[in-house]
Amino acid sequence: MTRLSVRTIAKRIGVSAATVSRVLNDRPGVAEATRARVLREMHEQGMAAPAPESEPFVGIIVPELDNPVFPLLAGAIEAKLGGQGVTAMIGSSTRKGPTELDYIATLLRQHIQGLVLISGRHANPSADHGFYWQLHRRHLPMVLVGGQVKDLPVPTVTTDEAAGAAMAVAHLHSLGHTRIGLAGGQGYLRPSRNRLRGYRREMRRLFGGVDDALYAETDYSITGGQAAARILLTAGATAIIAGSDLMALGVMEAVREAGLSVPRDVSVIGYDDSYLAAHSALTTVRQPVEEMAGAVATALGERLQGYHTAHVDHVFTPTLVVRGSTGAS
DSSP: OEEOOHHHHHHHHTSOHHHHHHHHTTOSSSOHHHHHHHHHHHHHTTEEOOOOOOOOEEEEEESOSSSTHHHHHHHHHHHHHHTTTOEEEEEEOOSSSOOHHHHHHHHHHTTOSEEEEESSGGGOTTSOOHHHHHHHHTTOOEEEESOOOTTOOSOEEEEOHHHHHHHHHHHHHHTTOOOEEEEEOOTTSHHHHHHHHHHHHHHHHHHSSOOGGGEEEOOSSHHHHHHHHHHHHHTTOSEEEESSHHHHHHHHHHHHHTTOOTTTTOEEEEEEOOHHHHHTTOEEEEOOHHHHHHHHHHHHHHHHTTOOOOOOEEEEOOEEEOOTTOOOO
16 A cells, blocks of 8 residues: 655645645544545545654744734734644744844754744844845745845735825824824834835825924834833924834823823824724724734745745735824814
8 A cells, every 4th residue: 555745645635735634633623524535535545644744843933022013913823824734933032032043043953844033133124134044045934024135035024114104194184283203113123214214205295394303213112102202292293103002102101291191182193003002092003913924824834835936025005093092183
């Protein structure tokens, strides 16, 4: 009796290797009709059941866990990969703890078969990206989220940050605001640059110019938002767009410190639409997390199954979610 690999059987039957693996391991997530078809085809072909293959094991690395959008996105990706029979391990790199490269080195020692990097070194165009090229030469399937490496032929998944910032400016303009400030994150990061570009473009379109005093660069944290807001309020801003929901909470705190209120005196818009936004009635720019996670899982899953499809840069359009933190000027 012939013994064939899981991938060979999957190709014969016209299903994914992950599906065949789940059937052989008696795992859930396979429709009964599909399960019966896999077993029937194997019997009719006179195949012996191959030894069950271990589930593919991949790593997901985020830059931090304080900003809720990162664990939200990583969790969504993990769930989508799990539906394909792929096991994922999530790790966070921090300035004081293990770095992105530390995590990658550890995961390589654990013989990972794929990697998802969220807002890592690839989000900084000026960083050394040599290690990414080394991984590519080792033929390790990768997906980059929130940035890219020039000429590196791997799939990327991002949102159109410039469009998101422009949406926020247009919304505030419709409410009568003219002194619209931007509390941005670190300027060396690609998302920060993109949001600043979209903000300036829309300000020029609507008002004919940009007042540089209405831009403050700090970092993507509550204290960063507070610091930026103090600068922007001094410059006369009546509305502030923050680079993240976390920053927006800091902006709102600074508004209260100044003896003002949101949105009566100052309108505030965040970015991400994390759980913080809904609980604080924050108007925000929503990243389509589920759709992004699906694109990541599909791109990585294809490569784990040995399909050499062309890499694609997936760019998702954000949407504006209006809540109670914005009002008429």
